[in-house]
Amino acid sequence: MGAMQPDSDTTLWPDSGTELSRQDLGRLIYASICQVDGPVLGEMRRIRDHAVLNNQSHNLRVALMHRCGWFVEWIEGPPEGIRALMERVALDERHRSLRVVHESVGKPRLFKPWIGSIAEATESTGEFARRVMALHERHLKGQGYEPASVWRSLCSPLPGHVEVAAAQEGSYQRVMMMSAARTDAFDLLRWLATREKRAVVHRRFAGAARDALDVESDYLDLPRQAAAGRRLIANARKGLAMGMTHAFLPDYTAAVVLLDTDSGRNEHLLDRLLTACQHVHHRPVVVGLGADSWFSDSLRSLTEARGLRWVEARTGDRAHDMATMWWALKRVLDLL
Numbered sequence: 001m002g003a004m005q006p007d008s009d010t011t012l013w014p015d016s017g018t019e020l021s022r023q024d025l026g027r028l029i030y031a032s033i034c035q036v037d038g039p040v041l042g043e044m045r046r047i048r049d050h051a052v053l054n055n056q057s058h059n060l061r062v063a064l065m066h067r068c069g070w071f072v073e074w075i076e077g078p079p080e081g082i083r084a085l086m087e088r089v090a091l092d093e094r095h096r097s098l099r100v101v102h103e104s105v106g107k108p109r110l111f112k113p114w115i116g117s118i119a120e121a122t123e124s125t126g127e128f129a130r131r132v133m134a135l136h137e138r139h140l141k142g143q144g145y146e147p148a149s150v151w152r153s154l155c156s157p158l159p160g161h162v163e164v165a166a167a168q169e170g171s172y173q174r175v176m177m178m179s180a181a182r183t184d185a186f187d188l189l190r191w192l193a194t195r196e197k198r199a200v201v202h203r204r205f206a207g208a209a210r211d212a213l214d215v216e217s218d219y220l221d222l223p224r225q226a227a228a229g230r231r232l233i234a235n236a237r238k239g240l241a242m243g244m245t246h247a248f249l250p251d252y253t254a255a256v257v258l259l260d261t262d263s264g265r266n267e268h269l270l271d272r273l274l275t276a277c278q279h280v281h282h283r284p285v286v287v288g289l290g291a292d293s294w295f296s297d298s299l300r301s302l303t304e305a306r307g308l309r310w311v312e313a314r315t316g317d318r319a320h321d322m323a324t325m326w327w328a329l330k331r332v333l334d335l336l
């Protein structure tokens with residue numbers, strides 16, 4: 001590998017690095033109206049300090065998000081542990097009007113005892129509340145969606161009416177993009193949004209752990225692409241250390257690495273991506289994107305050694321413009 005500064009990107013949670021259990025567990029998601037006066041981040045850190053210890057001793061894993069004046073909490077673990085936590089949480093005056101939007105037994109997605117984040121959002125509290133109520137009613141009728149779909153329907157919904165959007169959730173092609181250097185993935189998304197006359201959704205996650213840095217993740221919906229719509233998600237490299245990224249990794253059809261001239265950087269990012277996929281037992285197609293000379297046999301062999309498929313989206317023999325990059329990538333994605 002070439003000389004490089006490693007990203008300051010590791011989040012050392014008590015059990016980070018363990019693999020996701022494949023056993024079925026209880027899963028519950030609720031939404032509640034936040035009653036915290038003052039900075040929510042500080043309060044979430046206080047919640048975290050309790051939660052990390054409590055949740056671990058009850059084998060619970062939890063993701064808590066604050067958005068639009070609401071909390072959304074996703075809990076996985078033994079059903080009796082979930083029940084006990086819900087009883088305690090229901091009495092907490094830092095929120096009110098708890099609405100369960102999902103409850104089931106199935107495959108887990110969370111593999112850290114506590115993941116906390118705050119997402120900046122531009123929509124109104126009322127719009128958010130409408131989605132909570134629609135999902136709550138569906139849940140009561142026994143017509144709920146999978147936990148990851150429910151979470152996304154609340155926190156990063158597809159365009160359109162909540163019911164229609166939630167129903168389409170499962171068939172969208174999701175593609176994660178990360179750049180080995182600079183912010184190329186974000187730049188490509190922005191360029192494409194302008195070209196397609198669609199808006200990029202910007203998300204900034206404030207990690208509630210003291211050691212978790214702020215992480216950006218933008219996405220762009222292209223409902224007329226792929227068989228049933230396509231969402232491109234640009235993630236920061238340090239996002240690979242985030243529990244939320246791991247939770248949604250299993251839904252990505254493809255993970256694109258925007259390559260760089262520095263082969264060390266390319267291999268470093270690819271290795272981290274492959275490790276994250278291994279943790280969550282997911283095998284997306286891994287797409288390398290860049291100029292011919294940036295590809296090397298080692299990228300393919302690294303990927304194939306972990307049992308994943310490596311596909312090359314080449315842009316030719318020189319540094320390239322956004323349009324060339326996009327067409328090289330689109331050609332590959334359309335075939336998946």
Ligand SMILES: Cc1cc2nc3c(=O)[nH]c(=O)nc-3n(C[C@H](O)[C@H](O)[C@H](O)COP(=O)(O)O)c2cc1C
Binds near residue numbers: 047054062095
């Ligand atoms: C939105 C929200 C989410 C919470 N999540 C958790 C959690 O995952 N685990 C936990 O132990 N406490 C959580 N709490 C805190 C509990 O309501 C309660 O204050 C805490 O468990 C009491 O812990 P103690 O018995 O150790 O004092 C949460 C509180 C709020 C407002």
